[in-house]
Amino acid sequence: MKAMNSFLGQRRMLTLLAILTLFAGAGCTNERGGVAMPSDSASSSATSTTPGSAPADVFGSLKACNVLDKALEGQGFPAAVIDRAGGDNGCDTLKSGFGTMSLDLHPNLGIDDLNAAKSKQFPGEVNDRRSIQVRDGIGSRGNCDIALEVTKTSRAIVGVTLTTGTTEEACAFVYSIAKKVEPQLPKGN
Structure with a gap:
């Protein structure tokens, strides 16, 4: 009888682990090569703060992919996809x-x-x-x-890497897109 109880205990534990595994994955979506990323449907995007908490996200509900898609309208790019390699609110196409x-x-880097390298940075x-x-x-x-200043402690970075072409061509193109991104950004302090 003791062996039977031990077997049932192990079986219950395995069943419980299987259920917990299912629930743990329920709040994630697969993006970019099957890496589990937090789902946007999770209610963790509060924009208000309480005393002693981190400052509110200056971007609020603004999504990088929506901004980039609008800036690239008519350029022949496919819809942008989430890419969190550069931060939690990033995308590329x-x-x-x-x-x-x-x-x-x-939201937390100016x-x-x-x-x-400072030798590669040009203010404007x-x-x-x-x-x-x-x-x-790179x-x-x-x-x-x-990089566009939103506040002293927040920024947006618009970037391009050409398949073929010069750095001058890349900078001219990214500047034309940055001019379309800029009006969509929050006005800083």
């Missing part, structure tokens, strides 16, 4: 024969926090908004990013 466009919204403005252009930031030709 690949146009065959042209290259990859990306947009990352960083443009002064860029992680690129996009539609009267402070910006920093980063040329060949170490290859045909790459250009523009």
Whole structure:
């Protein structure tokens, strides 16, 4: 009888583990190569703060993919897809024969926090908004990013990596897209 109770206990434990595994995966979606990522339907996107908590996300419900898709209208790019490699609110889109466009919204990193060699950073403005252009930031030709200041501690980064082409061509194209992204961003302090 003791062996039977031990067997039933193990069976119950295995059943419980199987059920917990199912529930643990229920709040995730598969994105990019089958990596489980938190689902947008999870109610963790509160935008208000309580004393002692982290500041509210300046981007609120603004989604990088929606902003990028609108900025790229008429350019022949497919719909942008979520890519969290550059942050929790990022996406990119690949146009065959042209290259990859990306947009990352960083609520807790300002443009002064860029992680690129100072020799590759060029300050400027996009539609009267402070910006920093980063040329060949990933170490290859045909790459250009523009970081747009939202607040002193938040930024948006618009980037392009061309399949073929020069850095000058990449920077001219990403600037034209940054001019369309900028009006969609919150006005900073």
